[in-house]
Amino acid sequence: MEQSKKYFSFEGDNSAVFVDNAEWLLKLNYIDMLREIGADMSVNRMLSFECFKSRWEKGLTFLELNYMPMQAYDFLHLYRTKNIVLQLGGDDQWANILAGADLVRRKEGKTAYALTIPLLLKADGTKMGKSAKGALWIDKNRTTPYEIYQYLRNTEDSKVAEYLKRMTFLSLEEIAKLTEFEDERINYAKEVLAYEFVKLLHGEEDAIEAKRQSEAAFLGSSDDLPTIKLNLVGNEPIVDILVLASICKSKSEARSLITAGAIKVNERTVITFDEGITNVEQQAKTFVLHKGKKNHLKVNY
Known part of the structure; x- marks a missing residue:
């Protein structure tokens, strides 16, 4: 919520409000929910959407099948409790949002709206930020x-x-x-x-x-590189330091990068998994970790 204050106003009569759908979904009785909305949601229509078509050929789980009704119920609940008539989302959510708008029309006899925005995709068609490392966060403590x-x-x-x-x-x-x-x-x-x-x-x-x-x-100047202070003894393997410095998510990833020759400490390439920092680097109490050609981090300890 703290990061969102830059983009939303939380003051005044029309202030933004954060809600957690667990507040109402966890209280639902499944049988009661089926009775209320089950007859108003067509499985044939659900399966006509591309998001289900693509999964149908690979195998559609019951969990996935329930996602649309649950999200549609969210829209209905928010309409009833907060008079929400427009839901926005990425264009991969078009079918789910549309199902909610349709459910509002069927249950309340009112018009609700869906608005979607094209996703940011990379050249290979994958979602931006969904790399092996993970998503890009607006919280600078998660992604600097x-x-x-x-x-x-x-x-x-x-x-x-x-x-x-x-x-x-x-x-x-x-x-x-x-x-x-x-x-x-x-x-x-x-x-x-x-x-x-x-x-x-x-x-x-x-x-x-x-x-x-x-x-x-x-x-190649280390003076202005992003810097981290670690509590090191000096005899830790580079594998451990890579994880401590959040350059790698796991020791397994660190070992894979070392095997590929993608890890350097200062100007030397790390070759073995048990390799640590040198005596010179220990005396200097500082060194630069390089992950490939584009990720560099200065470590002080």
């Missing part, structure tokens, strides 16, 4: 401004113009100028995208700092 900056700085060339249009307030004329070239000059447009979005999300100060850290990583 630098991490978001680097993520967008590495956007595929073919998606830069779309992201600039959807994730910044730059004019169409500015975006056209930034993306008119399809060679290495597109990299400047990526920097603008990363900077403008971080500024929009976290403010100009964080955007400037993220840009400085990114440039430091590219130019």
